Amino acid sequence: MLTQLPEGFTTLVTGAGGGIGNAVVDALLASPRTGRVIGVSREPRPRATDDRFEALTADLTTSEGREALVSYLDGTPLHLTFNTIGMLHDDALGIHPEKRLDDLTPQAMARLFDVNAMTPALLLQALQPSLKGQHPALVASLSARVGSIEDNRLGGWYAYRASKAAHNMLMKTAAIELRRLNPNLAVACLHPGTTDTALSRPFQARVPAGKLFSPAFVAEQLLQVLEQRRPGDGASFHDWAGETVAW
Numbered sequence: 001m002l003t004q005l006p007e008g009f010t011t012l013v014t015g016a017g018g019g020i021g022n023a024v025v026d027a028l029l030a031s032p033r034t035g036r037v038i039g040v041s042r043e044p045r046p047r048a049t050d051d052r053f054e055a056l057t058a059d060l061t062t063s064e065g066r067e068a069l070v071s072y073l074d075g076t077p078l079h080l081t082f083n084t085i086g087m088l089h090d091d092a093l094g095i096h097p098e099k100r101l102d103d104l105t106p107q108a109m110a111r112l113f114d115v116n117a118m119t120p121a122l123l124l125q126a127l128q129p130s131l132k133g134q135h136p137a138l139v140a141s142l143s144a145r146v147g148s149i150e151d152n153r154l155g156g157w158y159a160y161r162a163s164k165a166a167h168n169m170l171m172k173t174a175a176i177e178l179r180r181l182n183p184n185l186a187v188a189c190l191h192p193g194t195t196d197t198a199l200s201r202p203f204q205a206r207v208p209a210g211k212l213f214s215p216a217f218v219a220e221q222l223l224q225v226l227e228q229r230r231p232g233d234g235a236s237f238h239d240w241a242g243e244t245v246a247w
């Protein structure tokens with residue numbers, strides 16, 4: 001797994017309490033090539049003991065949370081940074097994907113932009129001490145195919161689509177700058193496919209048979225897609241099967 005990274009490589013997984021994030025941690029720990037795995041989550045999450053796993057409780061949508069992560073890492077070089085933070089709906093806040101222009105609210109748009117676009121970019125800003133250098137460094141961040149501007153045929157889901165399109169632009173822009181700090185760094189925006197997690201649960205009825213993936217399957221697939229990324233590559237947008245997605 002991830003043979004372009006050194007034996008015992010160090011990983012940061014953000015959103016480690018989420019469906020896909022948790023499965024990515026499991027998939028990494030299943031490989032003997034994996035070294036330290038630092039999983040960041042808003043709530044402490046019980047996990048089978050593995051000496052390589054370190055849990056950090058922090059809300060990375062806040063500057064305090066990002067500062068706590070930076071001081072925990074203390075400049076440790078990161079070989080794999082895997083961001084899985086993202087949101088589509090929040091019943092408590094009354095946030096649901098919009099069907100029409102009349103459904104748009106500034107509150108929902110601001111929240112989705114904060115979590116889906118600003119947080120991943122501010123995370124990269126904070127992680128620069130751990131990304132700069134000469135070490136091979138892969139930065140993966142979960143996007144969504146509906147964030148593809150070119151692929152948008154159905155409409156709807158305004159805030160989620162737009163926040164993921166903004167996510168992709170921020171990742172692509174950061175990739176250009178970060179490669180000056182580390183010539184062996186590559187950034188990958190990834191579409192996981194429809195995955196059986198809390199995020200997709202209200203929308204699963206419409207998913208065709210065989211198209212709702214388990215988080216474990218998706219984690220394996222995404223790590224295989226990352227296997228194809230070479231340190232020093234520019235930013236890319238791929239789906240779970242390794243197909244390129246149009247920006």
Ligand SMILES: NC(=O)c1ccc[n+]([C@@H]2O[C@H](COP(=O)([O-])OP(=O)(O)OC[C@H]3O[C@@H](n4cnc5c(N)ncnc54)[C@H](OP(=O)(O)O)[C@@H]3O)[C@@H](O)[C@H]2O)c1
Nearest residue numbers: 015016017018019020041042085086142194195197199200
């Ligand atoms: N599931 C799908 O079908 C699907 C399809 C396309 C794209 N994606 C993308 O894949 C990523 C992972 O999603 P998932 O399916 O694993 O969903 P999930 O189970 O809901 O996990 C998402 C995680 O993101 C973090 N998060 C969500 N809202 C947050 C908030 N308001 N403040 C701070 N952190 C927040 C949480 O991490 P902690 O619990 O660790 O704090 C949460 O567990 C997302 O970016 C999503 O957009 C998913």
